[in-house]
Amino acid sequence: MQEIESPTASLQLEIRDEILLVAINRPEKRNAFNDDLVLGIEKVFENIPSQIRCVVIYGLGKHFSAGLDLSELKERDAVQGLHHSRMWHRALDKVQFGSVPVVAVLHGAVVGGGLELASACHIRVAESSTFYALPEGQRGIFVGGGASVRVPKLIGMARMMDMMFTGRVYKAEEGERIGLAQYLVEEGQGLEKGIELAKKISSNAGMTNYALMHVLPKIVDSGQNEGLMMESLIAAISADAPEAKKRLTDFLEGRAKKVGE
Numbered sequence: 001m002q003e004i005e006s007p008t009a010s011l012q013l014e015i016r017d018e019i020l021l022v023a024i025n026r027p028e029k030r031n032a033f034n035d036d037l038v039l040g041i042e043k044v045f046e047n048i049p050s051q052i053r054c055v056v057i058y059g060l061g062k063h064f065s066a067g068l069d070l071s072e073l074k075e076r077d078a079v080q081g082l083h084h085s086r087m088w089h090r091a092l093d094k095v096q097f098g099s100v101p102v103v104a105v106l107h108g109a110v111v112g113g114g115l116e117l118a119s120a121c122h123i124r125v126a127e128s129s130t131f132y133a134l135p136e137g138q139r140g141i142f143v144g145g146g147a148s149v150r151v152p153k154l155i156g157m158a159r160m161m162d163m164m165f166t167g168r169v170y171k172a173e174e175g176e177r178i179g180l181a182q183y184l185v186e187e188g189q190g191l192e193k194g195i196e197l198a199k200k201i202s203s204n205a206g207m208t209n210y211a212l213m214h215v216l217p218k219i220v221d222s223g224q225n226e227g228l229m230m231e232s233l234i235a236a237i238s239a240d241a242p243e244a245k246k247r248l249t250d251f252l253e254g255r256a257k258k259v260g261e
């Protein structure tokens, strides 16, 4: 276990072997995101140490995050608002398209910008206290941290519209059922599960993780012909890597695990 320097007191960082644990540390404000915290996320994810193979992000206190710090919102004019939203996009793009996959461990409120951060991560683990909402609709604003692009990819546009039109809150179990989280665990078990998944992800071939993070989203965003071509190209490049050849030989010679083992 190794502490590393954080760009802000609102984030705590810890290295455990090849995994970086990022804890959001503003529990007195329910981990609401002020600019310092958004910029802190950006800095952490653009400076991932080279030995790190996966990140686990979670919230300290009773909630993952209450979203945007609303006390900062009312001071901005339209131009500042535009740049502020683009700052969120920049920071969360670093999470989604950084150097390593990111597992989010969720509990309590995952609302507004908190859901935007969670949806920029690659896998979500939810404890039973988790609840999801997009209160922007009720606050008289619109999402600005990427939710309109990322959340429909998890749950579909109709469900996102409903969340914003009506203020609908999804509880942990429903959230897992509709695709907001991939894993549902007992309260207090999320970090352990997140680390277990991060270890599995870390043991993959680097090229597989790269393709999943950087190529699959582009395939999904493209037309069928372009997507199929990109798939062929990345499949050929991945299979050509020495790591892939070694893994295939290991399987054929009985040294690799069977599916499900």
Ligand code: 1HE
Pocket (backbone or CB within 6 Å): 028, 029, 030, 032, 062, 063, 065, 066, 067, 068, 069, 070, 071, 085, 088, 109, 111, 112, 113, 114, 135, 136, 139, 142, 143, 144, 145
């Ligand atoms: C905050 C924030 C915040 C709490 N900005 N200060 N997000 C929201 O609309 C969610 C608003 N928050 C809540 O609904 C509740 O706080 C929670 C359900 C998340 C948690 O409830 P609870 O009872 O545990 O905490 P609390 O008593 O409501 O809040 C504790 C303190 O945190 C209190 O401050 P205090 O100085 O009076 O102690 C709250 O004011 C403060 N706090 N949430 C600022 N969000 C890129 S665009 C994204 C747009 C959005 O994210 S909009 C959604 C905003």
